[in-house]
Amino acid sequence: MNKKFFKVITAGAIAGAACFSIAGCAGTGAAGTDSKATTAATQSTTASVTPAEDNDTLYQVALLQSLTQGYYDGIITVGELKKYGDTGIGTFEGVNGEMIVSDGVVYQALSDGTINKPADDEKIPFSNVTFFEEDGQVKLSNIGSMQELQETLNETVNATGKNMFYMVKIKGNFSHLKVRSEYKQEKPYRMLDEALAADQVELDLNDVNGTMIGLYCPDYMQGLNSVGWHFHFITEDLTKGGHVLEVQIKDAVASYDVTDGFKMCLSDNTDFQKMDLSKNVDEAIKRAETATKE
Numbered sequence: 001m002n003k004k005f006f007k008v009i010t011a012g013a014i015a016g017a018a019c020f021s022i023a024g025c026a027g028t029g030a031a032g033t034d035s036k037a038t039t040a041a042t043q044s045t046t047a048s049v050t051p052a053e054d055n056d057t058l059y060q061v062a063l064l065q066s067l068t069q070g071y072y073d074g075i076i077t078v079g080e081l082k083k084y085g086d087t088g089i090g091t092f093e094g095v096n097g098e099m100i101v102s103d104g105v106v107y108q109a110l111s112d113g114t115i116n117k118p119a120d121d122e123k124i125p126f127s128n129v130t131f132f133e134e135d136g137q138v139k140l141s142n143i144g145s146m147q148e149l150q151e152t153l154n155e156t157v158n159a160t161g162k163n164m165f166y167m168v169k170i171k172g173n174f175s176h177l178k179v180r181s182e183y184k185q186e187k188p189y190r191m192l193d194e195a196l197a198a199d200q201v202e203l204d205l206n207d208v209n210g211t212m213i214g215l216y217c218p219d220y221m222q223g224l225n226s227v228g229w230h231f232h233f234i235t236e237d238l239t240k241g242g243h244v245l246e247v248q249i250k251d252a253v254a255s256y257d258v259t260d261g262f263k264m265c266l267s268d269n270t271d272f273q274k275m276d277l278s279k280n281v282d283e284a285i286k287r288a289e290t291a292t293k294e
C-alpha cells in the first residue's frame, strides 16, 4: 500500500465512503467496471490517488464458504485472475491442487507433489490475489511453529491495523514444512473437509529454500473467508509446494503489503445461486485448513 494513498482513503472512510465492493466477473473479465466501485472511488478519493487504488485492492473469487460447501466449478480463468493481482493463493476447478501466485505467475501444486504452470483457460473456483507493493519487512529467525509465525506477524498487524488485509511473501530457508495438495474431485462434489479427509496428499520438506505466500483476513471476514492467516508455499526451484500445515523457519524475511480495499466476484450460475451461504461452516473450514492425516 502506498502511504499517501492510505491517508487519503482513511479520510474518505471517516467521511462515510467505503472501498468495499462486490464485482460481477463471470464471463466479463472486467475489473472495476461495476457502478458501485466507480461511485465509491468518486466519493472517497481525489483523481490523484485513482491509479494506486487498483493496486491496493484484495481481489477475491467467490467465498471460502462456497468452496467449503462443495462449489468447485470454476468462476474465472487463470488469464482473468492475473488481471486482478500478481500475488496470492487459491485453488483450481475440482480443487485440482493448491494455487500459488508469485511475481505474476500462477503455479499449481498437484497431488503428485509436482508443480504445474496452468494454461490461461484453466478455471478457478476460489482465490485471493492483489498487486503486491511492499509496505515493510519483518525478519524471521528460528520460528518453531505455525503458531509462533502467526504471533510474530500479528505484532506487525496489530501495530499497523488489524482491520486491514495483509499479503506477505516470506522468502528464505525453511527447516521444516508439511504441505498438502489433493486429488481432483469429480461430481457430485463433497464438502471440502470430506474431500480432503479422503484425498489429501501430504509432503514433508526439510531444509528447503522457497517462498511462502500468506494472506491475513480481519475478523469481520468470517462468513466470506477464513479469519487470520492462510499460507501456501513453493520451493525456490519451483518444483514442490502446497497448502502449509506445519512450518519451522530457520531464517527468512517476510515482506508485507497492507491492503485496504476489497473486491469479490460471484457466479451467476444457478447452482451457486441456490446455495445457502449463511450456513455456518466454520468447523468444516477449520478441518479443511488445518487437519493432517493420522
Ligand SMILES: [Zn+2]
Pocket (backbone or CB within 6 Å): 089, 098, 230, 231, 232, 243, 244
Ligand atoms: Zn490453502
